[in-house]
Amino acid sequence: MPASPIKRFMLKVILWLPVCFAGWYYMKGVIGVPTFFLVDWIMAATLPEFIKDIEFQGHLLNVVLQFAPPTLPGAEVPRGQVAELVFSVNSLMYGYSIPLYTALILATPDEERAKWIHWSIGFVILVLAQTWGVSFDILQTLLFKLDAGLSSQLGFSSLQRELAALGYQFGYLILPAVTPLVLWIGFHQRFLALLAPGMQAGFNNRND
């Protein structure tokens, strides 16, 4: 089976991958900014009474919660008193798709301009996928990791909790893994036809 074009392509991807991962990690303070702004905006719009602030610290998003403190036996909470709690989300866990996609783009023979266009569009979509992952990570922490008395203050129904759990799993397990491959396949159909001529024939047969 003549698999040499695939071998050549994959060798290039493997060579580009460490470079892309290094660049991605050392530029995390810049690359993560769009995701931070989007997550901050989404949380401010959806849970303003719970999330007081989100701070961007390298790859960590520090989420500052504000809530009515639970009453403890023998302790009286002064009127108007609120409690604060901070937890962090590692945004890189949802962003490894960016160096993977970049390596795929760099390894694909294409015009320089086309590479930039494909990368830019892909980057925007991958940032949205990362935003999904980080937002649902925050939500699942609020719903499933905090004390039940606190998470009940969110007022989510059991169905909404199930959907939030599904959204989190989807954002963690599927989106970062699949999105770069889907984008790459979508943008490089001509190159794919060279790598695997049977693919185009398959589509043509379906259209007959």
Next chain:
Amino acid sequence: MLRFFLVFLAIQAALFTAELARPVQQAVIIPFTESIASLSAWMIKAFDSGVIAYSNVIRDQQSGFAVAIEAGCNGVEATIVLVAAMLAMPAPWKLKLLGIGIGFLTIQAMNLLRIISLFYLGQWNQTAFDWAHLYIWQALIMLDVLVVFLIWLRFLPGKQEPAHAG
């Protein structure tokens, strides 16, 4: 191509939702994950006798270091992506089933390599373990899926001539 993507996404969403359903978890995913832990431990024992496995955990008896194989570490999601892609592709069923079978074995072989390498990386350096676990191996497993899919595409038959009567 658009139809391929839509069918691919629909199959993937259905399989992923099914995977997360409690009955499927109890009947398939948890036993499967435990068998992966046992298989990994059995392979490690071939050259390192101080390793034990129980449930979904592999533990080094001397250092006490242990890894738990959780969702996302059992190769099921990568297999779902490959299955969805092959099912969505217009191809003979025999080729699809063959591709899914060989693809499953390839992904699981790569995943065993991932688990064993992480087990030793974790005993050596926590930062290296975190990097490999959270970022590098995730990308490599998906590249594995892509390679299997591309090689499988090369086996697809060329344009079929329509049959003529008489």
